[in-house]
Amino acid sequence: MTGGKDFEVTALNKVRQVSEAAHYDWETVHAVLDAGLVCQVALIDDDQPIIVPMTYGRSGNRLYLHGARKARVIKALAAHPKACAHVTLCDGIVIARSTFNSSMNYRSATVFGKPTLVEDSDEKLAALEIISEHLVPGRWREVRPSLDREIKMTGVIRFDIESASAKVAAGPPEDEDEDYQSAVWAGVLPLALRAGELQADPALPGPIDPSEACLALQGKTY
Amino acid sequence: MTGGKDFEVTALNKVRQVSEAAHYDWETVHAVLDAGLVCQVALIDDDQPIIVPMTYGRSGNRLYLHGARKARVIKALAAHPKACAHVTLCDGIVIARSTFNSSMNYRSATVFGKPTLVEDSDEKLAALEIISEHLVPGRWREVRPSLDREIKMTGVIRFDIESASAKVAAGPPEDEDEDYQSAVWAGVLPLALRAGELQADPALPGPIDPSEACLALQGKTY
Numbered sequence: 001m002t003g004g005k006d007f008e009v010t011a012l013n014k015v016r017q018v019s020e021a022a023h024y025d026w027e028t029v030h031a032v033l034d035a036g037l038v039c040q041v042a043l044i045d046d047d048q049p050i051i052v053p054m055t056y057g058r059s060g061n062r063l064y065l066h067g068a069r070k071a072r073v074i075k076a077l078a079a080h081p082k083a084c085a086h087v088t089l090c091d092g093i094v095i096a097r098s099t100f101n102s103s104m105n106y107r108s109a110t111v112f113g114k115p116t117l118v119e120d121s122d123e124k125l126a127a128l129e130i131i132s133e134h135l136v137p138g139r140w141r142e143v144r145p146s147l148d149r150e151i152k153m154t155g156v157i158r159f160d161i162e163s164a165s166a167k168v169a170a171g172p173p174e175d176e177d178e179d180y181q182s183a184v185w186a187g188v189l190p191l192a193l194r195a196g197e198l199q200a201d202p203a204l205p206g207p208i209d210p211s212e213a214c215l216a217l218q219g220k221t222y
Numbered sequence: 223m224t225g226g227k228d229f230e231v232t233a234l235n236k237v238r239q240v241s242e243a244a245h246y247d248w249e250t251v252h253a254v255l256d257a258g259l260v261c262q263v264a265l266i267d268d269d270q271p272i273i274v275p276m277t278y279g280r281s282g283n284r285l286y287l288h289g290a291r292k293a294r295v296i297k298a299l300a301a302h303p304k305a306c307a308h309v310t311l312c313d314g315i316v317i318a319r320s321t322f323n324s325s326m327n328y329r330s331a332t333v334f335g336k337p338t339l340v341e342d343s344d345e346k347l348a349a350l351e352i353i354s355e356h357l358v359p360g361r362w363r364e365v366r367p368s369l370d371r372e373i374k375m376t377g378v379i380r381f382d383i384e385s386a387s388a389k390v391a392a393g394p395p396e397d398e399d400e401d402y403q404s405a406v407w408a409g410v411l412p413l414a415l416r417a418g419e420l421q422a423d424p425a426l427p428g429p430i431d432p433s434e435a436c437l438a439l440q441g442k443t444y
Contacts, residue, residue, distance in 0.1 A: 053330050093439070132324065147322070172424060217411050
């Protein structure tokens with residue numbers, strides 16, 4: 001997680017605080033994006049920043065986002081030349097000897113680029129597969145093909161990543177020198193987004209076993 | 223989670239898509255904010271939306287955010303009359319009989335307001351306690367008091383919530399009528415951010431037991 005600087009460090013993506021946690025290489029940025037399930041997307045509407053959570057998929061240095069074709073977020077993203085997408089993965093609460101040095105361990109990626117509405121139906125279908133496979137790998141081939149009307153009702157945004165940064169904060173607290181002799185416990189409470197056991201839809205028409213793609217996600221941590 | 227409309231529904235906070243999942247009451251918005259650990263804050267810098275993850279605390283209908291006093295996010299929030307803060311809690315992957323109807327179960331809150339830099343030192347200290355207690359309840363009284371220089375180095379943002387919406391998506395997939403006879407399994411993969419076992423700082427000066435506040439968080443789900 002200590003690669004080079006594939007993304008030029010500019011005023012836009014430069015990490016100012018805790019800069020030792022900053023990464024500007026594809027490998028780290030992509031690893032965080034690949035590990036997340038949901039991203040937050042920021043858009044500007046009437047000089048007001050708005051955050052919308054979205055599922056996504058990655059292909060190379062490109063994100064794909066989707067939503068209802070008529071959704072505000074899709075229309076706003078298609079209309080605005082600048083957008084930001086972000087993924088935070090919470091890895092732990094850093095419990096220091098002072099509240100000042102207490103913080104979170106986390107991995108995050110913030111990516112900037114120009115969103116574009118995908119019009120080409122082949123790219124659109126490929127993007128929907130990428131988003132679906134990001135969420136439930138292998139599911140695409142377990143279910144019926146997408147219907148034309150479903151593809152038409154869906155808006156897909158292509159988001160080429162032009163600039164990015166990642167932050168990776170890990171490890172025990174970093175306390176003030178004079179606090180290390182404190183008799184107060186300090187350490188980390190680890191956190192992970194964890195998948196539990198599959199819950200069958202009560203509307204299943206009979207006893208149907210979960211598919212391979214579904215079973216593979218049981219107990220997974222993100 | 224089905225209260226009234228404490229927040230006026232305007233163009234800003236109106237949930238357009240899956241509007242049956244929308245909530246505009248304090249109770250639901252506050253419940254999501256209280257359940258989260260990290261929020262994403264969106265700010266505008268040079269017509270570019272930027273997302274920054276931050277810890278936070280809530281007091282009534284107000285959020286407090288903090289960071290290094292000189293951090294871009296603190297300066298930008300203090301300077302801009304409009305901001306957006308957001309919390310997403312991932313509760314599950316909804317695995318439908320089609321990729322079109324597959325989605326996430328989640329709770330989210332999106333809040334809008336005018337951020338203000340807290341100058342008053344009493345309010346600042348009270349805000350730091352609120353943020354700390356949100357992250358690790360009870361910790362504030364287990365550690366030494368904040369030092370003057372720590373308080374001075376910290377920038378605190380008061381964020382009065384003027385408008386807000388929450389979305390709560392839960393339950394099994396909602397499939398197309400014609401898909402319910404499919405032989406494909408469908409259901410939900412539940413997800414939760416789960417705390418593991420405390421990891422002691424290797425730099426502890428000797429055998430020190432974790433405090434009550436720390437022990438209380440072991441195994442907690444968010």
